Structure formats: C-alpha cells, structure tokens
Amino acid sequence: MDVMGKGDDGDRVFKALADPTRRLLLDLLFAQDGRTLTDLLTGVEADVAMTRFGVMKHLRVLEDADLVVTRRSGREKLHFLNPVPIRLVHDRWIDKYTERRVSALAELKNELEAQA
Amino acid sequence: MSTMTSTDAQTAATTTQVYRVYIKAEPERVWAAITSPEWTDRYGYGGRIEFDRLEAGSPYRHYTSEAMRAMNAPDVAIDGEVVEVDEPRKLVMTWRMAMDDGLAAEGFTTLTYELEPRPGGLTRLTVVHDLTGAPRLQLLLSGGMEDEGAGGGWAWVLSDLKSLLESGSSLGGGGGPQ
Numbered sequence: 584m585d586v587m588g589k590g591d592d593g594d595r596v597f598k599a600l601a602d603p604t605r606r607l608l609l610d611l612l613f614a615q616d617g618r619t620l621t622d623l624l625t626g627v628e629a630d631v632a633m634t635r636f637g638v639m640k641h642l643r644v645l646e647d648a649d650l651v652v653t654r655r656s657g658r659e660k661l662h663f664l665n666p667v668p669i670r671l672v673h674d675r676w677i678d679k680y681t682e683r684r685v686s687a688l689a690e691l692k693n694e695l696e697a698q699a
Numbered sequence: 700m701s702t703m704t705s706t707d708a709q710t711a712a713t714t715t716q717v718y719r720v721y722i723k724a725e726p727e728r729v730w731a732a733i734t735s736p737e738w739t740d741r742y743g744y745g746g747r748i749e750f751d752r753l754e755a756g757s758p759y760r761h762y763t764s765e766a767m768r769a770m771n772a773p774d775v776a777i778d779g780e781v782v783e784v785d786e787p788r789k790l791v792m793t794w795r796m797a798m799d800d801g802l803a804a805e806g807f808t809t810l811t812y813e814l815e816p817r818p819g820g821l822t823r824l825t826v827v828h829d830l831t832g833a834p835r836l837q838l839l840l841s842g843g844m845e846d847e848g849a850g851g852g853w854a855w856v857l858s859d860l861k862s863l864l865e866s867g868s869s870l871g872g873g874g875g876p877q
Contacts, residue, residue, distance in 0.1 A: 617715055652717045652825065663717035666842070670854035671720075671861070 596668045599648035605641050612664035619659050718826040720857045724864045726814040729822045730787035742863045743856030746776050757781045773798050805833035
C-alpha cells in the first residue's frame with residue numbers, strides 16, 4: 584500500500600519521526616491539539632533551546648509528512664496532530680510482524696485456561 | 700508544558716480533531732464511500748448510513764452493523780442532520796453517537812468531510828470533527844478506547860477506508876469492536 588499517496592512508502596513519515604524535536608512537537612500536540620506556532624515554540628523551549636525559525640522548519644517537515652495539518656482560525660494558523668499516517672504505518676508494517684505471534688499467544692492462553 | 704491561556708479561540712481549537720488521508724481514488728468514489736449504505740457497511744465500524752435526502756436540513760442515521768446488533772446494540776449508532784452538501788467536495792453534518800446513553804448525552808457535534816482531487820488520481824480526504832463539549836467522544840474517536848474494544852476511532856476508520864478503496868478489501872477489523 585502506498586502509505587502517503589506520495590509514492591514513497593512512508594519514507595517521509597519515518598524521516599519526520601526520526602528527530603527528537605519533531606517527536607516532542609507531536610507530543611505537545613497530542614497533549615493539546617490545535618496550537619499556534621508561538622504556543623508550540625513556548626512548549627519546545629521548555630525542553631530545548633530553539634529559535635522560532637527552527638521550530639518552523641521542523642513543523643514544515645511534519646506537515647510534508649502529513650503528521651501535522653494546519654487550519655486557519657480567524658487570523659491564527661493552528662496546528663493539528665494527524666495520527667492517520669502513523670496508523671497507516673502501523674497497519675502496513677507493525678501488524679504484519681506482530682499479529683501472528685500475538686494470536687498464537689492468545690490461542691495458547693485460551694487453551695491453557697480451558698484446561699484449568 | 701506551557702501555560703495555556705484560556706481564550707475562546709483556543710478552547711474551541713482544542714476540541715476539534717483533524718484527520719487527513721490520501722486515497723488513490725477519484726473524489727466521486729470517496730464521496731460514495733462515505734454517503735452510500737453499501738459502502739459504509741464495509742469499513743471501519745460498519746453499518747449502513749441512510750440520508751432522507753442528501754441536502755441541507757435533511758436528517759440521516761447511521762445504523763449499527765450486524766456484528767454490533769448481535770451484541771444487543773440498538774439499531775441506530777449515529778444520527779444527525781445534513782448541514783451543507785457540495786458533492787463531491789464537501790459534506791457537513793451534525794453528528795451524535797446515539798447508541799450509548801452517556802455518549803448520546805454529550806449531544807450533537809459537527810463533522811466535516813473535505814475532498815480535494817490531487818494529481819495522480821488521488822483524493823485528499825480531510826475529516827474535521829468539532830467535538831466541543833463532548834470529552835468522551837473525543838477519547839473514543841482519537842482511538843483512546845481501542846484497548847477496551849471500542850475501535851481505533853477516526854485514524855483506524857480512515858486507514859480502513861483507504862485500504863478498501865485501494866485494494867478492494869478492508870483491514871479485517873484489526874482495531875475494531877471485537
């Protein structure tokens with residue numbers, strides 16, 4: 584499946600996630616969604632020293648990977664966490680390698696409990 | 700953690716959830732997938748959607764799936780009214796989870812679908828769900844109750860919709876109500 588519809592099989596998502604500041608930005612949005620750049624800058628600065636320009640650059644990478652979607656609200660530009668790409672990566676990659684093992688364990692558990 | 704100011708704008712913003720997915724299908728197909736009962740029964744939580752008419756002011760209801768009714772769920776999962784129709788670009792509707800008393804008590808929320816054609820036969824589907832005054836729905840739709848068997852919310856529904864339209868099969872209820 585073309586995860587992002589951009590022909591890169593999720594490369595942008597993995598690249599975007601491979602940075603602690605960008606993960607911090609996603610965590611900040613998870614805690615409180617729909618934030619302005621200024622608000623996010625304050626949140627990041629509580630953790631690491633960073634310029635407004637630095638935060639903007641990171642947000643652009645996150646937007647490019649569609650992990651962040653911006654919407655206008657009056658004169659403000661608000662940033663929203665979009666979890667769908669992570670879900671797609673999960674459904675495309677993680678399930679593939681974990682499902683069989685998990686269901687085998689679940690079956691074992693059922694069998695053992697049925698015998699008890 | 701920064702200190703939040705409590706302006707109205709910010710309060711409103713924090714209760715809106717935004718989801719976006721790119722689907723390799725024409726907007727008309729994606730539109731059909733969210734508005735026709737034959738399609739809505741095949742992905743996400745399943746169940747058939749029924750519009751009295753697909754026009755502003757018209758009531759609609761989204762029935763529970765057969766699997767849900769087998770677990771004694773009531774007939775109607777979601778109900779509301781159409782607010783705006785711009786086929787196949789935009790659909791706005793009020794949205795209430797009717798199948799659970801506690802969630803129904805949170806009242807009507809506002810759901811917006813935006814479909815935008817993109818090069819390469821893609822549709823960019825954006826779901827904006829204004830969940831002001833509905834904290835339990837916020838949790839449910841962000842996937843926060845998946846471990847309790849309540850499904851993975853919008854991210855899961857849209858991932859499943861993408862899979863259905865692109866490959867012809869859904870993900871098989873991996874994150875869905877068991």
